[in-house]
Amino acid sequence: RKEVEQDxxxxxxxxxxxxxFNCTYSNSASQSFFWYRxxxxxxxxxxxxxxxxxxxxxRFTAQLNRASQYISLLIRDSKLSDSATYLCVVPxxxxxxxxxxKGTLLTVNP
Amino acid sequence: xxxxxxxxxxxxxxxxxxxxxxxxxxDFQATTMFWYRQFPKQSLMLMAxxxxxxxxxxxxxxxxxxxxxxxxxxxxxxxxVTSAHPEDSSFYICSARGSSYNSPLHFGxxxxxxxx
Numbered sequence: 001r002k003e004v005e006q007d008x009x010x011x012x013x014x015x016x017x018x019x020x021f022n023c024t025y026s027n028s029a030s031q032s033f034f035w036y037r038x039x040x041x042x043x044x045x046x047x048x049x050x051x052x053x054x055x056x057x058x059r060f061t062a063q064l065n066r067a068s069q070y071i072s073l074l075i076r077d078s079k080l081s082d083s084a085t086y087l088c089v090v091p092x093x094x095x096x097x098x099x100x101x102k103g104t105l106l107t108v109n110p
Numbered sequence: 111x112x113x114x115x116x117x118x119x120x121x122x123x124x125x126x127x128x129x130x131x132x133x134x135x136x137d138f139q140a141t142t143m144f145w146y147r148q149f150p151k152q153s154l155m156l157m158a159x160x161x162x163x164x165x166x167x168x169x170x171x172x173x174x175x176x177x178x179x180x181x182x183x184x185x186x187x188x189x190x191v192t193s194a195h196p197e198d199s200s201f202y203i204c205s206a207r208g209s210s211y212n213s214p215l216h217f218g219x220x221x222x223x224x225x226x
Contacts, residue, residue, distance in 0.1 A: 032212040043203050043217040044154070051212060087154070089215070097144070098207075098215055102153040 002026065004090045006101035014109050017078045021104045023088030024070045033071050034089040035062055038103065044087055048073070078108045113137045116204050116218025123194055123225055130190045131221045133204030139184035140206035144215070145177075148201045160187040194225040 006023045013019050025033075032051050036044040048055065050071055054063035061074040075082055088101035115134045123129050133143055143160040158179055159167040166179035178190040187206075191198055203220040207213045 032214075034214050036215075041201070041222075043220045044215075045217070046214050049212070049214055097156070097159060100154050100156075 003099045004088055004101040006086075006088050007104050009103075010105040010107060012107045012109060013078055015078055015080060017108075018074065018076045019078060019106065020072055020074045021086055021088075021106075022070055022072050023090075023101055024068075025088075025090040025099075026069070027090065028066075028069060030090050032091060033062075033064060034098070035071075035073050036087040036089055036100075037084040038087060039084050047086070075106075078106075080108050080110060082106060083108045113216045114204065114206050114218045116221060118221055119219060120222040121224070123223070125195055125225055126193055128190055128192045129194055129223060130188055131202055131204070131223075133187045133189070133206070133218050135185045135206045135216075138206075138208050140187075141184060141209070143181060143187040143204055143206045145179065145187075145189050146203045146205065148203065154203065157189075162187075191223065194223070196225045199223055199225045 004025050007021050011019055034049050035047040037047045038044040048062045050062045050064050059076045063072045085103040085105050087103045089098050091098050113136050115136055117132045121129055141162045145157045146154045147157050148154050156169050157172045160179045160181040162181045162184050168174045176192055181187040201220050201222050204218045205215040207215050
């Protein structure tokens with residue numbers, strides 16, 4: 001299994017749709033996980049941190065399944081502004097290095 | 111507000127010149143900073159881990175003499191692209207984490223380098 005692997009995408013959904021992304025990881029010792037979003041030609045910005053089984057922030061829900069070693073991101077009531085690349089990030093290795101997934105491109109259409 | 115400041119945001123330089131990019135942590139001390147490079151439509155690629163007071167750790171395939179990293183203080187890391195060539199044109203992004211293992215990465219706003 002790769003260190004971090006994400007749904008390849010791209011995802012094209014209509015406004016108002018619910019969409020979910022999955023991400024699997026190989027380091028079973030990882031404790032904290034992150035979802036970032038990256039807009040075109042911009043730096044990644046932290047969307048959510050996931051420490052326990054999951055957490056919710058408005059329309060966004062992140063879930064963690066340690067047994068199966070995956071995390072998911074659910075976006076409800078998609079907005080046009082949700083269009084971006086979503087990056088799954090998992091800690092691993094020394095120096096607190098974080099490993100990024102390749103990202104999943106989401107396009108929300110009117 | 112931004113917790114990591116990166117400068118410059120964009121730079122155009124001639125082939126053969128060197129370019130220095132600065133990365134500062136604004137609200138916290140960062141013993142470790144990370145430098146990434148991203149080509150269009152590709153994922154972030156970790157280039158090196160910058161360690162305050164010691165040598166940087168470079169990822170496989172990244173030339174340490176080409177990409178000089180200096181982390182002289184707990185709030186500043188610099189990346190110098192030496193003798194830049196057109197193939198070095200890319201989006202360079204720095205990031206830093208707080209001291210807790212659970213701390214997320216905070217990114218600078220990136221530097222778009224174009225070498226002509």
